[in-house]
Amino acid sequence: MILPKFEYKRAENIAKAIAFYESYNGKVHYLAGGTDLIPLVKLRLSTPMAIIDLKGIEELKAISHQGESLVIGANVTLFELKNNDTVKEYFPVLYESLDATSCETLQMRGTIGGNILQGTRCLFYNKSLEWRTSRGFCYKMGGETCNVVPNARSCFSNYCSDNALSLMALSASVKLFGPQGKREMKLEKIFSGDGRNPFTLLPGEILTEILIPMKRSKGTYQKLRVRGSIDYPLLGVAVSVKDNAGRVCVGGIGSTPLVYNIKNINGGTFKDVAKKAQNNVRPVSNTTLSPGYRKKMVSVLIQRAIKQVLKEGK
Amino acid sequence: MKTMKVTFHINDEKVNLQVRPYETLLETLRERLDLTGVKEGCGMGACGACTVVVNGIPLRSCLVLTPEVDGASITTVEGLRKDGKLHPLQEAFMEKGAVQCGFCTSGMILTAKALLDRKKRPTKKEIIKTISSNICRCTGYKKIVEAVEEAGKKRV
Numbered sequence: 312m313i314l315p316k317f318e319y320k321r322a323e324n325i326a327k328a329i330a331f332y333e334s335y336n337g338k339v340h341y342l343a344g345g346t347d348l349i350p351l352v353k354l355r356l357s358t359p360m361a362i363i364d365l366k367g368i369e370e371l372k373a374i375s376h377q378g379e380s381l382v383i384g385a386n387v388t389l390f391e392l393k394n395n396d397t398v399k400e401y402f403p404v405l406y407e408s409l410d411a412t413s414c415e416t417l418q419m420r421g422t423i424g425g426n427i428l429q430g431t432r433c434l435f436y437n438k439s440l441e442w443r444t445s446r447g448f449c450y451k452m453g454g455e456t457c458n459v460v461p462n463a464r465s466c467f468s469n470y471c472s473d474n475a476l477s478l479m480a481l482s483a484s485v486k487l488f489g490p491q492g493k494r495e496m497k498l499e500k501i502f503s504g505d506g507r508n509p510f511t512l513l514p515g516e517i518l519t520e521i522l523i524p525m526k527r528s529k530g531t532y533q534k535l536r537v538r539g540s541i542d543y544p545l546l547g548v549a550v551s552v553k554d555n556a557g558r559v560c561v562g563g564i565g566s567t568p569l570v571y572n573i574k575n576i577n578g579g580t581f582k583d584v585a586k587k588a589q590n591n592v593r594p595v596s597n598t599t600l601s602p603g604y605r606k607k608m609v610s611v612l613i614q615r616a617i618k619q620v621l622k623e624g625k
Numbered sequence: 626m627k628t629m630k631v632t633f634h635i636n637d638e639k640v641n642l643q644v645r646p647y648e649t650l651l652e653t654l655r656e657r658l659d660l661t662g663v664k665e666g667c668g669m670g671a672c673g674a675c676t677v678v679v680n681g682i683p684l685r686s687c688l689v690l691t692p693e694v695d696g697a698s699i700t701t702v703e704g705l706r707k708d709g710k711l712h713p714l715q716e717a718f719m720e721k722g723a724v725q726c727g728f729c730t731s732g733m734i735l736t737a738k739a740l741l742d743r744k745k746r747p748t749k750k751e752i753i754k755t756i757s758s759n760i761c762r763c764t765g766y767k768k769i770v771e772a773v774e775e776a777g778k779k780r781v
Contacts, residue, residue, distance in 0.1 A: 312668040312687075316626055319646035319692045342690075349649075349688045350669045362646075364693060414758035416673060416683045416736060540757035541671055 312353045318361040324368055325488050325517060331363045332515040333490060339363050341517060343386055343425040346417050351430055355440040356452070371424070371519060380522040385424025389474070390415065392423055402523060404530030404551045408477040411534045414541045424518045427475045427485070427498070431468035431509045431566045432543060433597040435459055451507050459597045466506030467595045468566055471543040476560040477532055479570055480551035483523045489516030499570055506566035528553045531619050533612040535563070537599060545600045548612040552576050552620055559584060559613055564592045564605060576617065585613040631695045635660070636704025642691075650686040650694055651675045654701060662702035662731045666760070673759030676732035677701050683739040683758070702731035705738065714738055717776040718769075725763040732759050737773045746777050 322328035332339055338360040342348055351357050365371065371386035374395055381397055392398055393409040412418055412426065435458040436443075436451050448454030450466045457463035475498065483498045491513055498521075503511045512518075530551035536542040544563040551558050557576040562568035569591055571584045589610040594602035628643040635658060644653055651668075654660045654677065663686055666674030670688040677686045678700040705712035714734050717723070724730050733756065740747055740755045747755070752773045756766060 313652075314647040314649065316645075317647050318626065319629065319690060321692070342693075345688050345690070345693075346670055346685075349690075353668065362690070364690075366693070414673075415755050416676060416685065416758035417670065419682050420684055420688070541760075 314349075314353055315355060315358050317352075317359050319364065320361055321364045321367050324370070325519065328363050328365055328368070328517060329488070329490055329515060331361065335360050337514050341365050344388065344421040345425075346413075346421045347425060347429040350437075354437065356430075356437070365517065376525065377522075379525050381525055383423055383521045383523070385518045385520060386422050389418040389421050389423060389426060393418065401525065401527050402477070402481055402530070402551075404480055404528065404532050404549050405474065405477040405523075407530075407532035408473040408534075408547070408549060411532060411536075411544075412473045413543075417541070423474060423521060426472050427478070427501075427521070428510065428512075428518055429470075429472055431466075431470045431506050433459065433466075433468040433506075434599070435597060436468055459595050466566065467593070467597060468506035468509075469543075469563055469598065470502070470509060470566050470568060471563055473532065473534060473544055473547050473562075476547050476549040476562040476568055477530075477551070478521060478523065479560040479568060480530065480549040480558045481523050481528065482558065483521055485518055486520040486522065487512060487516045488519045489513050491516075495522075499568070502567040504567050509566040526553050529620050531616050533616045535600070535605065535608050535612065545598050546605050546608055546612065548609070548616050550613070550616040550620055557581070557617065557620075559588070559617075561588050561592065561609060561613070564594045564609070573617075576621065581617045582614065585610040585617075588613055629692050631691055633694050633696060634698040636700060644691045646690070646692055648691045650677070650679075650684075650689040650691050650699075653691040654686060654699075660701045660703050664728055664731060666728070666732075671760070672729070672732075673736065674729050674732045676735045676759065678735050678739050681739065681742060683736045700735070700738070702734055705734070712738070712776075713779045714741070714773065714776040717772040717779065721768050721772040721775060723764060723768040723772040729759055729761040733761065733769055737776070740773070741777055741780065745780070747773075749774060752777075 320331050340359040342362045342364045371384040373384045375382050449458045486495045528551045533548045534544045535546035547563040549560045557573035559571045594605040654663045664674040666672035668687050670685045675686040676683050679697050
């Protein structure tokens with residue numbers, strides 16, 4: 312498929328990237344691995360004037376220990392992060408979600424920053440311009456309706472990052488750098504709750520670093536998918552346990568993942584959390600599996616994940 | 626729109642090209658350099674038919690802009706033959722009958738090559754995991770996995 316016309320700019324540092332952003336009046340896209348962005352541009356879901364390549368920014372490629380946190384540069388590839396010893400030893404939930412992401416070749420290209428900030432997906436949105444024109448534009452394309460749920464008031468597109476769920480279960484935060492300056496916030500705060508514009512990032516902001524509190528954890532990631540490889544999650548459940556306190560993150564349904572805390576993982580209350588999560592999710596017919604099945608699987612996967620953590624103790 | 630100057634090594638040969646900024650590596654390789662061993666399958670990064678090895682890493686060339694690989698060293702299936710002799714992987718694919726229509730084969734071989742280059746004797750499990758990056762719709766994967774195993778043995 313042929314790409315639309317745009318210019319290509321390579322930024323050597325963050326300041327330069329932001330300068331490029333401003334010189335094109337914001338009509339640009341930042342490019343890291345490109346595994347999510349290039350298909351979107353090919354489908355004309357986005358038509359930037361320029362693409363700004365961030366891969367050359369050295370400071371975004373490092374994994375380091377700073378104070379009480381593991382600091383991961385946004386340009387670290389998923390494969391590199393998966394093979395990091397600290398991740399394997401301290402954060403098994405993140406290791407498992409990285410391993411479950413797509414396939415090895417795409418893990419070698421895709422970056423952790425890009426994985427977190429990937430666009431939300433819908434069977435009726437990620438289609439060619441011709442397909443979408445004949446169907447009629449939906450909310451997410453700037454239209455007046457939803458093509459999945461008649462009379463819906465919001466967009467139900469799904470957020471499909473595996474690793475953001477694990478990072479949220481690990482209480483990670485992110486650092487952002489934009490034209491208005493730097494800021495740091497909890498990862499769950501980057502979600503706006505609206506599928507049309509799923510992130511709360513300000514215009515031109517770049518995700519620079521991800522910080523995970525350095526504390527040994529047990530955990531696992533469960534992914535509902537049709538094929539064993541390449542697929543996006545149709546539902547993802549990340550569970551992380553530190554000193555008996557558990558954190559569960561459910562994603563892949565709707566544009567914002569849900570997070571639940573369990574005070575005492577051995578106390579048997581996790582069944583209530585599983586039930587609560589199942590009641591809270593709102594799946595619709597916008598994936599290859601039926602909404603009813605995905606809803607039921609929420610409780611199944613949460614219980615399966617927690618039982619596995621308790622049994623294996625990893 | 627202005628074209629861009631790009632320089633890279635392709636199969637140990639240096640090339641200088643003027644390319645469009647919105648040109649994918651796949652288009653450059655097939656249309657400017659006539660390296661038609663690189664195939665376009667889905668064009669969306671899902672199938673792996675367009676895989677080439679860039680600086681030792683297998684990449685989907687349909688998702689890579691040519692300006693991104695400025696200065697890189699690229700290997701395509703055409704570059705695997707050395708001194709008139711096929712690469713052990715190519716031999717093994719023929720020997721084991723791991724080819725049917727052949728469309729996925731160059732991508733499969735290059736994905737497997739990158740694996741064998743970073744790991745001398747991968748286990749069957751590791752091979753399956755790596756090969757699952759690529760889609761084959763006719764032979765099934767059994768013979769392909771056998772061929773990669775065979776090539777791994779031969780190289781030791």
